[in-house]
Amino acid sequence: MIDPSNSLSILVVDDQPDVRVAMAAQLDAMGHRVFEAGDAHWGLELFHRHKPDLVLLDVMMPGHDGYWLAREIRAAEAGHWTPIIFLSAMDQAQDLSRGIEAGGDDYLVKPVSVVVLAAKLRAMIRLKGMQARLMSMSSDLREANERLQHLTEHDDLTGLVNRRGFDRLLHDEIGSARREQEPLTLVFCDLDHFKRYNDTLGHVEGDQCLRRVGKLLNDACHRPRDRAARYGGEEFALILPNTPKSGAMTFARALRRMLSTLALPHPASLVAPFVTLTGGITTCVPDATTTAEGMVTRADEALYAAKARGRDRFFSFEMQLDTVEQRAL
Numbered sequence: 001m002i003d004p005s006n007s008l009s010i011l012v013v014d015d016q017p018d019v020r021v022a023m024a025a026q027l028d029a030m031g032h033r034v035f036e037a038g039d040a041h042w043g044l045e046l047f048h049r050h051k052p053d054l055v056l057l058d059v060m061m062p063g064h065d066g067y068w069l070a071r072e073i074r075a076a077e078a079g080h081w082t083p084i085i086f087l088s089a090m091d092q093a094q095d096l097s098r099g100i101e102a103g104g105d106d107y108l109v110k111p112v113s114v115v116v117l118a119a120k121l122r123a124m125i126r127l128k129g130m131q132a133r134l135m136s137m138s139s140d141l142r143e144a145n146e147r148l149q150h151l152t153e154h155d156d157l158t159g160l161v162n163r164r165g166f167d168r169l170l171h172d173e174i175g176s177a178r179r180e181q182e183p184l185t186l187v188f189c190d191l192d193h194f195k196r197y198n199d200t201l202g203h204v205e206g207d208q209c210l211r212r213v214g215k216l217l218n219d220a221c222h223r224p225r226d227r228a229a230r231y232g233g234e235e236f237a238l239i240l241p242n243t244p245k246s247g248a249m250t251f252a253r254a255l256r257r258m259l260s261t262l263a264l265p266h267p268a269s270l271v272a273p274f275v276t277l278t279g280g281i282t283t284c285v286p287d288a289t290t291t292a293e294g295m296v297t298r299a300d301e302a303l304y305a306a307k308a309r310g311r312d313r314f315f316s317f318e319m320q321l322d323t324v325e326q327r328a329l
């Protein structure tokens with residue numbers, strides 16, 4: 001009797017009833033659970049139904065042979081592996097290499113000795129255990145890689161995508177907007193007089209302010225592909241796919257409203273009693289000449305223009321208009 005933790009479910013496929021029944025009885029006596037099939041077709045059906053740990057497979061059978069069944073089993077289990085042991089009479093020894101090629105893992109010569117059968121099963125149990133460990137290690141590795149990718153592309157303080165993640169996303173979105181011929185908007189924004197905020201309220205409060213503004217920007221990204229990023233320091237970026245320049249201005253005005261509702265006090269600001277943002281917007285339908293660097297430069301220039309116009313506003317590079325002027329129109 002074997003250790004119950006090593007008890008296998010085994011599919012025996014053999015067209016000779018006496019051989020099959022004797023084999024099933026041996027396996028049963030060893031503590032395994034056995035399913036029997038008298039032909040390859042039924043064998044495949046039972047394989048799908050019971051997903052056995054191991055298959056003992058006769059080579060020569062009327063209708064489809066053992067090679068056919070081995071190939072069908074291998075084709076059916078993507079990313080998985082069920083050991084297949086071929087059973088063959090001595091005079092079919094030359095056919096065994098064909099069996100291994102068809103997807104078999106080992107062979108036994110009939111009549112099968114109980115001792116040899118038990119030894120082969122132990123070897124297969126060991127291999128299966130190793131395979132399970134490998135699968136779990138590779139899934140751990142995949143998870144660790146995903147965590148690492150998240151860490152390298154996200155900012156600790158705000159939880160937003162960081163500069164590296166932003167670069168990748170912008171590059172991808174330019175490609176996608178070029179293919180779809182859709183407008184893509186990039187917004188750069190900067191907290192107004194943030195040095196004065198830190199100097200007055202301290203860096204801990206400064207960090208908290210960055211967190212809250214980061215959350216607000218993230219909340220403003222309603223569409224699934226809109227993305228807020230922390231570009232660096234007190235600079236944030238927003239990537240807004242499928243957003244034309246008029247839509248970008250509407251988005252910016254909504255952002256300003258959200259900020260004034262949040263009304264984070266900024267006692268040292270020279271533009272308002274609460275925290276404000278100045279932003280630069282650029283929008284284009286990318287063509288073959290559009291680059292991420294080009295879009296960043298235009299958004300940066302627009303940001304600079306918005307600052308020059310008095311801060312607490314968003315300036316569109318393409319419209320040569322800011323949100324304060326637009327409201328007055």
Ligand SMILES: Nc1nc2c(ncn2[C@@H]2O[C@H](COP(=O)(O)OP(=O)(O)OP(=O)(O)O)[C@@H](O)[C@H]2O)c(=O)[nH]1
Pocket residue numbers: 157190191192193194195196198202203204205206207210232233234307311
């Ligand atoms: N608390 C905190 N402060 C930061 C962080 N990153 C950058 N800063 C501060 O942000 C300030 C940016 O200062 P400036 O570049 O002069 O910009 P500003 O004072 O906002 O002036 P304007 O942008 O022209 O309105 C500096 O004092 C930085 O120390 C951070 O992670 N935490």
